[in-house]
Amino acid sequence: MILAGVVIEQLGRQHDRKAFQSGSAALDRYLKQQARQDAERRVAAPFVAVCPPDAGVLGFYTLSASVLAMEDLPEDLARRLPRYPKVPVTLMGRLAVDQSARGQGLGEHLLLDALRRSLAHADQIAAMAVVVDAKDDAAAAFYRHYGFFSLQANPSRLYVPMDLVAQLLG
Numbered sequence: 491m492i493l494a495g496v497v498i499e500q501l502g503r504q505h506d507r508k509a510f511q512s513g514s515a516a517l518d519r520y521l522k523q524q525a526r527q528d529a530e531r532r533v534a535a536p537f538v539a540v541c542p543p544d545a546g547v548l549g550f551y552t553l554s555a556s557v558l559a560m561e562d563l564p565e566d567l568a569r570r571l572p573r574y575p576k577v578p579v580t581l582m583g584r585l586a587v588d589q590s591a592r593g594q595g596l597g598e599h600l601l602l603d604a605l606r607r608s609l610a611h612a613d614q615i616a617a618m619a620v621v622v623d624a625k626d627d628a629a630a631a632f633y634r635h636y637g638f639f640s641l642q643a644n645p646s647r648l649y650v651p652m653d654l655v656a657q658l659l660g
């Protein structure tokens with residue numbers, strides 16, 4: 491796989507998901523059986539990485555609007571916000587790379603694309619952070635590698651403030 495030839499686009503009928511294998515049966519099942527329905531019902535927006543003209547999916551992520559309880563945020567961050575009970579965030583619900591494409595920068599490419607897309611949309615539909623749910627310790631380590639912080643109340647839920655995303659990508 492050459493990363494330069496990879497494009498990331500909204501999941502559509504043309505994308506071949508049959509062979510996708512991330513090592514997580516739940517993530518594979520989601521992509522194959524649930525992702526299109528979620529998109530149609532507008533509960534998640536799935537994006538896939540492909541290397542045209544081959545339409546086989548090499549990786550994917552999903553984005554949705556979500557909220558965080560203010561009490562779950564660390565004090566230093568909560569202090570800078572109005573005292574609302576909940577604050578808007580963008581949830582990256584899932585992220586996975588096919589095992590054949592691992593270790594070549596595609597996970598980073600997908601994550602940065604998701605952050606860039608989240609930042610671009612936050613100007614019009616506010617979100618003060620991007621939040622992820624790590625399915626295990628390895629996934630949490632991947633997100634920490636990119637500056638995500640664990641929520642104290644729930645260490646498998648991690649976030650990065652949108653201000654920091656803007657600085658990192660700016």
Ligand SMILES: CC(C)(COP(=O)(O)OP(=O)(O)OC[C@H]1O[C@@H](n2cnc3c(N)ncnc32)[C@H](O)[C@@H]1OP(=O)(O)O)[C@@H](O)C(=O)NCCC(=O)NCCS
Nearest residue numbers: 585586587592593594595596597598625628629631632635
């Ligand atoms: C996590 C995952 C997306 C990484 O994809 P990948 O394409 O292999 O990752 P990349 O090649 O882009 O790696 C980018 C960087 O992250 C680092 N990295 C990758 N996996 C890591 C991990 N588990 N912990 C810490 N760092 C990790 C790499 O060392 C690399 O760092 P470097 O650029 O400083 O050398 C992939 O392993 C995967 O799909 N795992 C199964 C599903 C999963 O756990 N998803 C996470 C959400 S629940």
